Amino acid sequence: MAWPWWAYVLVTLGLTHVTIAAVTIFLHRYQAHRALDLHPLSAHFFRLWLWLTTGMGTLEWTSIHRKHHARCETPEDPHSPQQLMKQSSALRTACAMREELVTLWSHSSASSEQLVKELQDWCQRVERSGVRQLQELSLRLRSYSLN
Numbered sequence: 643m644a645w646p647w648w649a650y651v652l653v654t655l656g657l658t659h660v661t662i663a664a665v666t667i668f669l670h671r672y673q674a675h676r677a678l679d680l681h682p683l684s685a686h687f688f689r690l691w692l693w694l695t696t697g698m699g700t701l702e703w704t705s706i707h708r709k710h711h712a713r714c715e716t717p718e719d720p721h722s723p724q725q726l727m728k729q730s731s732a733l734r735t736a737c738a739m740r741e742e743l744v745t746l747w748s749h750s751s752a753s754s755e756q757l758v759k760e761l762q763d764w765c766q767r768v769e770r771s772g773v774r775q776l777q778e779l780s781l782r783l784r785s786y787s788l789n
């Protein structure tokens with residue numbers, strides 16, 4: 643007997659929810675911060691669940707998270723988006739180009755022709771950026787037609 647499509651959706655959402663709860667309750671609150679107590683059976687269930695569904699190791703996750711809090715927004719922070727931005731010129735370029743695109747599309751008073759011209763200029767700058775993903779985006783945008 644085949645399950646209806648919505649049963650697959652419900653099971654997927656349920657399994658995902660258990661994994662999210664395991665990360666939040668077990669890894670973050672219990673292991674990393676010792677902010678709550680868990681019954682040993684609950685702790686073992688969460689550890690086993692995470693190992694089976696994600697392959698994450700409790701000790702590794704906990705140590706990285708504690709380092710994140712201890713070295714927050716320093717070069718040694720393993721989760722700092724600011725540090726990542728400092729290290730990646732491609733990411734800085736992508737963020738700058740994204741801001742330009744947002745500004746371009748917020749010009750509600752510009753004519754369609756002016757918007758297309760500005761988008762073409764943006765595409766030319768993106769193609770010269772040297773960031774492959776941006777160049778691919780530009781090619782995809784150029785493939786669309788307004789007609």
Ligand SMILES: [Zn+2]
Nearest residue numbers: 670674707711
């Ligand atoms: Zn934390």
